[in-house]
Amino acid sequence: IAPELKSVTHPVSARVSCSNLPDLKRVILIRSSGQPGMMLYSQVAQLGEGIPDEVLYERQSSLNPHETGFPKGVMLTHYAILNQAHVPCEIGNLRADERYVTAMPFFHIAGSLGAILFGVYLGCTLVPLIHFDPEKELELFHKEKATLSFNVPTMLVAMLNHPRFLAGEFDLSSLREIITGATPVPVVLMEQVKKKIGADCTIVYGLTESTGTVTETIQTDSFELKSSTVGIPHPHMDIKVADPMTCEPVGFGESGELMARGFLVMKGYYNMPDRTAETIDADGWLHTGDLATMNEQGYVNIVGRVKDMIIRGGENIYPAEIEAFLMRHPKIAEAQVVGVPDSFMGEEVAAVLRLKPDETANQTEILDYCRYGISRHKVPKYIRFVTSLPLTASGKVKKFELKEQLVKELGLEEVSKQKTA
Helix, strand or coil: CCHHHHHCCCCCCCCCCCCCCCCCCCCEECCCCCCCCCEEHHHHHHHHCCCCHHHHHHHHCCCCCCCCCCCCCEECCHHHHHHHHHHHHHHCCCCCCCEEEECCCCCCHHHHHHHHHHHHHHCCEEEECCCCCHHHHHHHHHHHCCCEEECCHHHHHHHHCCHHHHCCCCCCCCCCEEEEECCCCCHHHHHHHHHHCCCEEEEEEEEHHHCEEEEECCCCCCHHHHHHCCCEECCCEEEEEECCCCCCECCCCCCEEEEEEECCCCCEECCCHHHHHHHECCCCCEEEEEEEEECCCCCEEEEEECCCCEEECCEEECHHHHHHHHCCCCCEEEEEEEEEEECCCEEEEEEEEEECCCCCCCHHHHHHHHHCCCCHHHCCCEEEEECCCCECCCCCECHHHHHHHHHHHCCCHHHHCCCCC
């Protein structure tokens, strides 16, 4: 099949060029002795010798996608992983005849569990994309007659605003269910999905440390609940919204840190006992770092990250609230809000906006829209328009990178270095 292998004298550094298998790059052999042109498994590590450290650090930052700092290996149990396929599939009434199209990367827990393991558990057809491309995914929806898909909000925005989608070139009538989550999901986005695609939506919430999803909306929920909350906890899981300092529950409708306890919680971080103790307290509660509210029926709404919260003049401001408001502007396709340093107020609100195709807008127009719709202290001081946003490999916006860019563009480097008590 591949006679060219015999001519490869350095399989570690050279790639195979095979006429019968044009996509074949390397053959790795799991044994102690090799064959001509084949790498030994023990030689795989040598492939990294020529990679610069800065490139490795960038790759490592996506090891645990819930954290943008130094990567941490999360230890999960077989029991939790297996049931993370069973429970959501049963709750979502997913079936063996699903045609499941997804671009979620398999290194991400949403891809490894929410795609591969879902497919194995259901015995359904799984159609993965190697990497996300809005046009290619829309084509697969059409060609494969997809019934199910999993996409983060940025992916949905890209597809909804693709010129060929807007021109009505794709038949998406087979698409019954779209699962989304991983970042705050604007209500207006769910309204657009329902109106323009016609599919039902399931919003899930979770993190690597909880073996994926902890809460999700269910089929019998009203559209209001499906579009504005991340649902209720999975069976046999406890959650609470608590004061981050005291861990005592806050009142219904009040914001606090979302904490989870139960069989889905990780065993800990590999070889990091101190970080494990910081994240899972003595009572077994996993501190997610996410800010949330809960209503009297137990439905949860994510309002932001504890570390992303902006404190302007002593007022707590949640970026997700402003982002959701900006997304309702008819010209805005995507909105990201971050806090930037300010010598007087401590922090100020900055909004980075990507407009819909062929739309134009200026700062005055956006500020006027904000002044008439949200509280004065939440109106962004800075507005920036961009054509693209920095994304991780799993489709999340790199807010820390946005913030760094804004600090530099706005000349706030010295302000950011000011010491505070």
